[in-house]
Amino acid sequence: xxxxxxxxxxxxxxxxxDLTNLGAAGISGSTALMKTFTRWINAWNHKVSxxxxxxxxxWDFDDSNKSTxxxxxxxxxxxxxxYILPTGTLKLKRVKLAADGxxxxxxxPIDSDEATGGTxxxxxxxxxxASKPKYDVxxxxxxxxxxxxxxRTSCLKIWIAREMDEFTTASTTTEPGFDEPFxxxxxxxxxxxYAVQHTLPNANLIRQTLNDYELKLESYFRLKLKDKVNRxxxxxxxxx
Numbered sequence: 001x002x003x004x005x006x007x008x009x010x011x012x013x014x015x016x017x018d019l020t021n022l023g024a025a026g027i028s029g030s031t032a033l034m035k036t037f038t039r040w041i042n043a044w045n046h047k048v049s050x051x052x053x054x055x056x057x058x059w060d061f062d063d064s065n066k067s068t069x070x071x072x073x074x075x076x077x078x079x080x081x082x083y084i085l086p087t088g089t090l091k092l093k094r095v096k097l098a099a100d101g102x103x104x105x106x107x108x109p110i111d112s113d114e115a116t117g118g119t120x121x122x123x124x125x126x127x128x129x130a131s132k133p134k135y136d137v138x139x140x141x142x143x144x145x146x147x148x149x150x151x152r153t154s155c156l157k158i159w160i161a162r163e164m165d166e167f168t169t170a171s172t173t174t175e176p177g178f179d180e181p182f183x184x185x186x187x188x189x190x191x192x193x194y195a196v197q198h199t200l201p202n203a204n205l206i207r208q209t210l211n212d213y214e215l216k217l218e219s220y221f222r223l224k225l226k227d228k229v230n231r232x233x234x235x236x237x238x239x240x
Contacts (some may be wrong), residue, residue: 019191044189071163
C-alpha cells in the first residue's frame with residue numbers, strides 16, 4: 001500500500017480516514033492530522049520491524065526501501081580498537097576481518113571480561129590470536145581483538161539489522177519496506193492510537209484485528225525460508 005494516495009484512495013492514510021470515520025481528506029487535507037498520523041504510522045513501522053526481527057528464520061529481513069545492503073565495510077586502522085556502528089543499528093549479526101589484508105576470519109563475540117592475557121584492553125588485546133579474532137560490543141561501538149597492527153583497506157565487514165526508513169508528511173507513493181500482505185498493520189495501528197485517544201467505539205475491534213495480524217506476521221516470518229529443513233537428532237549420552 002502506498003503511504004498517501006489521494007487520487008485512488010488506496011493509501012495507508014486513506015485507510016486511516018476510513019477506520020477513524022474522518023472521511024476523505026479528513027487527514028490528508030489537514031496539516032496537523034497528517035503530522036500526527038505520520039508519527040503514529042512511523043511508530044508502528046518500527047514496531048512491525050521488531051516483530052519481524054524477533055520472528056524471522058534464516059531469511060534475513062531488511063527494509064526494501066534501502067538502496068544498500070545491511071553490510072558495512074570499513075578500513076582497519078593501526079592501533080585503533082573501537083569502530084562506531086551507524087545510527088539506526090538494531091542488531092549486530094556477524095563480524096569478519098582480514099588483519100593481514102589477505103586472509104579473512106570470522107570474529108567471535110566476546111565480553112571483555114572473558115578476554116585473556118591481561119587486565120587492560122591494551123594488554124589482553126596483544127595476547128589474542130589474529131587468526132581467531134574476537135569482538136566486544138560496547139554502547140554503539142565494537143572493539144576488535146587483537147588490536148590491528150597496520151592500516152588495512154576495506155578489511156572489516158559487519159553484518160547488521162537496521163531501522164526502517166521513516167515516512168514524512170510529503171510521502172506519497174512510498175510503500176512500507178516489508179511484505180505487502182501486512183502493510184495494513186501500519187494504518188490499523190495509527191487508527192487504533194487515534195481511536196483510543198478519542199474513545200471511538202471501534203477501538204477494540206481495531207485492536208483485535210491488529211492482534212490477528214501480529215500472530216500471522218510472526219508465523220509468516222518464522223517459516224519464510226522453506227528451503228532449510230530442521231531435523232531432530234538423538235542427543236549424545238555419556239555412559240561413563
